[in-house]
Amino acid sequence: MSSDIKRNFALLSGPLAFLLLRFVAQSFGSAAASALGMAAWMALWWVFRPVGIAVTALLPIAVNAVLNLIPSGHVISNYFSEIVVLLLGADLICLTWSRTGLDRRVAVKALCGIGTSMRQQIVAWLGASVVLSVFLPNVVVAAILCPIAAAMLKFVNGGEEPDVRQSAPILLAIGWGSGIGGFGSPIGGAANLVAIAYMEQLTGHEFMYVDWVLRFVPILFLVFLLNLFFLWQINRTTQDLNGSASYFKKLNEEFGPLKRGEKIGLTLFVLATLLAFLRPLYAEMLPGLKPAYSFLTLGLLMFVLRDENDEVMMDWKYAESHVMWGMMFLFASGMALGRMLIETGAVKQLTALIAASGPSGGLGTVALFAAFGCFLTELSSNTAAASIALPVVISITQTLGLNPVPYMLLTVVAVNCAYVLPVSTRAIPVSYGLDAGLQIRQGLRLTFLNVILVTALGWFCINYVPFFARL
Numbered sequence: 223m224s225s226d227i228k229r230n231f232a233l234l235s236g237p238l239a240f241l242l243l244r245f246v247a248q249s250f251g252s253a254a255a256s257a258l259g260m261a262a263w264m265a266l267w268w269v270f271r272p273v274g275i276a277v278t279a280l281l282p283i284a285v286n287a288v289l290n291l292i293p294s295g296h297v298i299s300n301y302f303s304e305i306v307v308l309l310l311g312a313d314l315i316c317l318t319w320s321r322t323g324l325d326r327r328v329a330v331k332a333l334c335g336i337g338t339s340m341r342q343q344i345v346a347w348l349g350a351s352v353v354l355s356v357f358l359p360n361v362v363v364a365a366i367l368c369p370i371a372a373a374m375l376k377f378v379n380g381g382e383e384p385d386v387r388q389s390a391p392i393l394l395a396i397g398w399g400s401g402i403g404g405f406g407s408p409i410g411g412a413a414n415l416v417a418i419a420y421m422e423q424l425t426g427h428e429f430m431y432v433d434w435v436l437r438f439v440p441i442l443f444l445v446f447l448l449n450l451f452f453l454w455q456i457n458r459t460t461q462d463l464n465g466s467a468s469y470f471k472k473l474n475e476e477f478g479p480l481k482r483g484e485k486i487g488l489t490l491f492v493l494a495t496l497l498a499f500l501r502p503l504y505a506e507m508l509p510g511l512k513p514a515y516s517f518l519t520l521g522l523l524m525f526v527l528r529d530e531n532d533e534v535m536m537d538w539k540y541a542e543s544h545v546m547w548g549m550m551f552l553f554a555s556g557m558a559l560g561r562m563l564i565e566t567g568a569v570k571q572l573t574a575l576i577a578a579s580g581p582s583g584g585l586g587t588v589a590l591f592a593a594f595g596c597f598l599t600e601l602s603s604n605t606a607a608a609s610i611a612l613p614v615v616i617s618i619t620q621t622l623g624l625n626p627v628p629y630m631l632l633t634v635v636a637v638n639c640a641y642v643l644p645v646s647t648r649a650i651p652v653s654y655g656l657d658a659g660l661q662i663r664q665g666l667r668l669t670f671l672n673v674i675l676v677t678a679l680g681w682f683c684i685n686y687v688p689f690f691a692r693l
Contacts, residue, residue, distance in 0.1 A: 306550045596640065
């Protein structure tokens with residue numbers, strides 16, 4: 223097949239899938255069918271990449287403008303939402319790292335501490351992502367760790383863009399790890415707070431955060447192991463990064479003391495991270511200073527502060543050409559698509575199909591809820607997925623005369639485990655060089671394994687761990 227034929231096939235695959243779903247899913251209603259078609263179109267173009275992934279990310283705006291599926295403001299507002307502001311702020315801070323050489327210093331230091339074994343690297347990046355996202359929003363964790371990992375990989379590759387075999391396992395570890403860690407604590411993600419609100423409404427009493435940790439940390443550990451072994455399996459060829467540990471230690475010594483510009487970049491980065499982490503301590507005093515605005519405010523300081531040469535840390539010309547605008551569009555597109563699916567009624571129709579399948583409360587019902595949660599969170603944010611899935615779970619279990627709590631808890635796990643489409647948190651590693659098609663292919667495999675694991679764990683807890691169901 224010639225390159226022109228391949229490109230034309232890739233180009234037409236999205237619109238044809240869109241038209242096919244509009245025809246096949248007419249029973250859902252025209253708007254809902256169109257939203258489903260939009261999801262298929264974007265997924266296919268992210269896989270085959272006939273155009274840039276950021277271009278695909280803008281499709282919801284164009285398609286909605288033509289078909290008027292939902293109010294345009296509901297779509298466009300996602301492209302400069304709070305999360306996008308956070309990404310912009312984090313990007314501005316991290317851009318000074320490359321200008322001052324701090325990225326090379328951090329990369330070498332990381333290699334000295336972690337080692338050059340790819341297995342060690344995967345454990346370290348996955349572990350750091352999971353642990354940090356237990357306490358911080360997952361997008362913050364991905365935005366913090368991806369530039370550090372990208373700088374390290376570029377450095378060990380002699381300043382050139384790293385080979386996909388080197389970069390993929392590490393960037394996947396960050397993207398996936400920062401997602402799954404979210405269910406480790408109630409503050410790990412807004413989806414968890416949605417779940418707590420439903421459970422408090424259901425039980426009539428306060429749901430203690432310690433109860434959450436006791437139930438979910440053991441499950442998180444097992445999900446972590448699944449992700450770790452899967453990432454090790456992906457990395458079959460590259461055993462070590464270039465260079466030796468002694469070489470990196472020697473190189474680290476040659477850097478000398480931190481320069482003023484490096485100190486400023488590092489200090490503001492750490493300060494922004496601490497402000498995000500310690501948000502509960504000052505939320506009442508500064509209710510508007512959420513993590514997104516902390517990062518942007520400190521990022522704007524880069525245009526004012528001066529380095530050791532009395533030059534500003536950042537000028538707009540440099541920022542304009544180096545900020546990852548495509549990453550922001552890519553992240554926003556997932557939220558815009560989720561909004562379209564919800565407001566057109568596509569998700570409601572899918573929910574009705576599940577309810578009509580006649581669940582009985584056994585292993586099949588657990589698997590159904592796990593798969594449903596994973597499916598929803600791929601198409602939208604985990605917060606939206608929890609908001610949609612949990613009322614369905616409550617309704618179905620109460621109809622069957624079952625205790626809804628354990629089924630709700632396993633659904634929370636499912637909506638925090640998304641691996642496939644390059645949207646939401648998973649868009650950030652793609653912007654740093656991860657191949658979106660590879661993420662989709664490997665993510666589908668891991669999603670299948672994860673549904674099996676969550677189903678098995680949920681069924682076991684429901685039947686053999688009475689503590690799990692009591693609140």
